[in-house]
Amino acid sequence: METKCLKSFVVAGKTENFREAAELLYISQPSITVHIHQLEDYLQIQLFKRESGKVALTEEGKFFLTEAEEILNKIEQGKQNLKLFSEKKNVKLTIVISPMLVDSTIPQIIYQFIIENPSYEVTLMVVESERIGSLLQSGQAHIGIGLTPSDSEFIQDELIHTSPLEFVVPLDQYDDETGVNFDIHELFRTYPFFTNHISSIFPSINLLVKNHFHYVKPISIPQSYIVKRFIKDGLGISFLPKLIIRREMMEGRFNVIPFTEFELPSVKIYMQYKLNDKKTLLIREKLLSSYLV
Known part of the structure; x- marks a missing residue:
């Protein structure tokens, strides 16, 4: 029949x-x-x-x-x-993330997705947030996770996390037993201030720091992982999103102290993908349902 x-x-x-x-x-x-x-x-x-x-x-x-x-x-x-x-049975996905997010829990979430879905062949790329939209539009990538939303009508943006900025200083500046208070002005006099790694999300950071601490010694470093390493080695101070310093905070690798000289913004994490792209549905659900800290 x-x-x-x-x-x-x-x-x-x-x-x-x-x-x-x-x-x-x-x-x-x-x-x-x-x-x-x-x-x-x-x-x-x-x-x-x-x-x-x-x-x-x-x-x-x-x-x-x-x-x-x-x-x-x-x-x-x-x-x-x-x-x-x-x-x-054989889905190929290319995921691009911002360099700053390499130190977050996002790579671990992607790894868990690969383990749970062995039929997916995932390639992970690290690019600046500003390039993610063009890679998605050209088909070179399927999912983007960055710090800035897309300006294209063909790209869907979803805010998946908001992480506060924290003021991070070397560990030897605080004694848990004596509870000595920090002098923020003294910290800026003593240590270089690492910048540029957050200038794309907080463009006015250098001007604000200079206005409040005219004696500051800025050092431009674009990679947040280098900033973290230098602070752990006692070489300077900076602002970093809480999302990428979770492990160091738990392990006591450096100090995170209150900052009240001016209001610190939060870092917004966006997931981007092409509209009506069904092959990305599973990984999008994984990212949205996972706990980012």
Whole structure:
């Protein structure tokens, strides 16, 4: 039993008009007649009664009309399921993240996704946030995670986390037993201030620091992981998002102290992807449901 016979029967059964059915299916009227005869021969049941040039469903035809529709729906659903299975079997995804987020929990979440979904082949790239949108539009990447939203109408942005900036200083400036208070002005006099790694998300940082601490000694470092290493080695001070210093805070690698000289902003983390890109749905759900700290 061919599906084309079932399709012709279903349309002809609903219209009870072979000419109209032929027009709806974009085939000839004789083809409809042939398909119905073939189906009746296969089933050994008369589906239509023909009287005075008109056709009408028999009682058996009315019963089988529902059955035929269900068969066609199952066939179509089976084709869709098979397509999804085939696509899921070998899905290639390229994920790009901002350099600052390399030290966050995001790479670990992506790793967990790969373990849970072995049929996905994931490539991870590290690029500046400003480049993520162009890589998505060109098809070189499928998911972007960065610090700035896209300005393209074809790219969807989702805010997945907001992380406060913290004032981070070397560990030897505080004694837990004596509880000596920090002198922020003294810290800026003593240590260089590492900057540039947050200038893209906080452009006015250098001016604000200079206005409040005119004696500051700034050192431009674009990579946050280098800033963290230098602070741990006692070589300077800076502002860093809480999201990327979680481990160091738990291990007591440096001090995070209150900063009240001016208001510190929060760092917003955006997930970006092309609109209607279904292949990214699973990884997007993973990122949205995972706990970022």
